[in-house]
Amino acid sequence: MGQKPDNLLKDGKRLDGRDFDEVRELEAKASVLDNATGSGYFRMGETEVIAAVYGPRELHPKHLQNPRKGVLRCTYNLSSFSTEDRVKPGPSRRGKEIGMVIRKALSSVIFLEEFPKAAIDVFMEVITADAGTRCVALNAGVIALADAGIPMKGLISSCAAGKIEGTPVCDLDGPEDKHGDVDLPIAMNPETDEITLLQMDGDTDFEEFGEILDLAKKGCKQVYEKQKEALKDTF
Amino acid sequence: MMEITNIEKDHILKNIKDGKRRNGRELEEYRDIKIKRNVAKNAEGSARVEIGGTKVIASVKADVGTPFPDTPDEGMLMVNAELRPTASSDFELGPPGEQATELARVIDRGIRESEAVSTDELCIEEGEKVWKIMVDLHPLDDCGNLMDACGLAAAVALEEAYLPVYDEENDEVLRDEKQELEVNVLPIPCSVYSVGDKLFVDPNSQEQQVADCAVTITWADDSLCSLQKRGNSGIKTKELKKSLEIASKKSKMMKKKIKEGD
Numbered sequence: 170m171g172q173k174p175d176n177l178l179k180d181g182k183r184l185d186g187r188d189f190d191e192v193r194e195l196e197a198k199a200s201v202l203d204n205a206t207g208s209g210y211f212r213m214g215e216t217e218v219i220a221a222v223y224g225p226r227e228l229h230p231k232h233l234q235n236p237r238k239g240v241l242r243c244t245y246n247l248s249s250f251s252t253e254d255r256v257k258p259g260p261s262r263r264g265k266e267i268g269m270v271i272r273k274a275l276s277s278v279i280f281l282e283e284f285p286k287a288a289i290d291v292f293m294e295v296i297t298a299d300a301g302t303r304c305v306a307l308n309a310g311v312i313a314l315a316d317a318g319i320p321m322k323g324l325i326s327s328c329a330a331g332k333i334e335g336t337p338v339c340d341l342d343g344p345e346d347k348h349g350d351v352d353l354p355i356a357m358n359p360e361t362d363e364i365t366l367l368q369m370d371g372d373t374d375f376e377e378f379g380e381i382l383d384l385a386k387k388g389c390k391q392v393y394e395k396q397k398e399a400l401k402d403t404f
Numbered sequence: 405m406m407e408i409t410n411i412e413k414d415h416i417l418k419n420i421k422d423g424k425r426r427n428g429r430e431l432e433e434y435r436d437i438k439i440k441r442n443v444a445k446n447a448e449g450s451a452r453v454e455i456g457g458t459k460v461i462a463s464v465k466a467d468v469g470t471p472f473p474d475t476p477d478e479g480m481l482m483v484n485a486e487l488r489p490t491a492s493s494d495f496e497l498g499p500p501g502e503q504a505t506e507l508a509r510v511i512d513r514g515i516r517e518s519e520a521v522s523t524d525e526l527c528i529e530e531g532e533k534v535w536k537i538m539v540d541l542h543p544l545d546d547c548g549n550l551m552d553a554c555g556l557a558a559a560v561a562l563e564e565a566y567l568p569v570y571d572e573e574n575d576e577v578l579r580d581e582k583q584e585l586e587v588n589v590l591p592i593p594c595s596v597y598s599v600g601d602k603l604f605v606d607p608n609s610q611e612q613q614v615a616d617c618a619v620t621i622t623w624a625d626d627s628l629c630s631l632q633k634r635g636n637s638g639i640k641t642k643e644l645k646k647s648l649e650i651a652s653k654k655s656k657m658m659k660k661k662i663k664e665g666d
Contacts, residue, residue, distance in 0.1 A: 372631055375648060382641065
């Protein structure tokens with residue numbers, strides 16, 4: 170990421186040549202780990218995440234068990250080598266919050282009632298962080314859940330959009346996220362148009378927000394196609 | 405808080421779908437808001453906010469510390485929340501859990517993104533000494549809608565806060581000497597809860613248990629600076645946009661309340 174570039178937009182184009190509504194290069198794979206019940210890999214540009222799902226499995230300690238439905242636990246972790254400056258290992262406030270918003274995003278599509286007293290654990294390891302890590306983590310997590318055979322109402326696809334130098338753009342990369350003015354990561358069920366993750370930082374108004382939201386939704390739909398592709402290959 | 409029965413949940417849900425609430429309150433109406441300033445004599449700024457039965461104290465403490473290496477000429481601001489069992493049987497002693505972390509971070513982002521406090525004006529000696537502004541959220545009673553009460557309390561506490569004077573020679577913070585802490589704008593979060601296409605604000609303890617989706621929207625005057633969708637359910641675009649409008653109105657209402665000076 171390094172020094173701030175002079176401009177994030179040059180001659181109306183983004184530094185990496187992308188159009189305003191273009192997502193970065195996407196890559197998706199299922200079944201990338203052997204031990205986990207299910208696993209997934211997702212990449213958007215340079216940002217890569219590997220997700221592992223263990224479960225449904227017995228939940229310990231027993232007092233955490235829910236007699237009516239399974240308990241979903243999501244852990245997001247930035248590996249030490251994922252960013253330019255080494256990340257000190259261990260939980261962080263940010264990681265805790267991200268794990269939570271991801272869990273909330275996934276709860277609505279998993280049939281947790283099918284697994285009373287059990288735990289479904291999703292672990293997301295960020296290998297390289299270049300903006301959009303929570304989106305990529307969610308995308309990988311969803312692949313892992315499907316790979317594990319967890320019954321879901323549908324898939325959840327995630328993508329961020331934002332504003333750089335006054336212009337709404339889709340799927341911010343590192344420099345754009347760092348020096349931009351708005352960051353809006355969302356996750357949605359593309360079939361039902363329901364948004365299950367939504368956060369925003371920045372400075373905007375009604376109209377502009379609408380434009381940025383539309384770009385994020387467009388990005389989610391492109392992610393969705395990639396996720397479906399990856400799952401088709403495994404089955 | 406005491407978990408309500410399914411019968412009660414269904415009853416509240418049915419009423420909300422009909423646009424009705426207890427005591428004739430409207431879906432877009434807040435409970436009684438009370439604001440008291442400078443309740444913590446030893447803090448540099450503080451406020452106690454009550455929304456209905458929910459009671460929160462927010463404090464601002466200023467200290468001198470070393471800046472972050474990548475911003476050597478900027479001060480620091482951090483928000484912390486302690487959800488103690490005093491306020492609810494849902495809270496346990498121990499390090500901050502998810503709810504406390506989210507609460508603190510959402511309020512923090514509202515303040516940070518709105519640039520309510522100019523951290524570049526908090527430098528004492530570049531690379532060596534800067535002011536650290538710590539905002540602490542201390543709920544006393546959680547009777548629903550804790551997030552908004554905390555956000556309002558934090559905003560008033562910041563408005564009230566002063567900066568002490570730093571005696572460089574003796575490396576001492578002189579808290580009896582006051583200088584102004586400039587607050588550029590007041591970021592005011594408003595959480596809009598939804599059940600299907602019905603939107604409402606400021607739930608009490610019982611109502612909070614039926615809404616499975618909330619979007620906390622922080623407006624700082626006409627700037628939308630932060631959003632956080634909370635809860636296990638999703639929201640459709642139409643309801644999301646309507647929520648932004650509701651939050652804008654409520655934010656203005658709360659700002660008026662602040663100006664009235666309770």
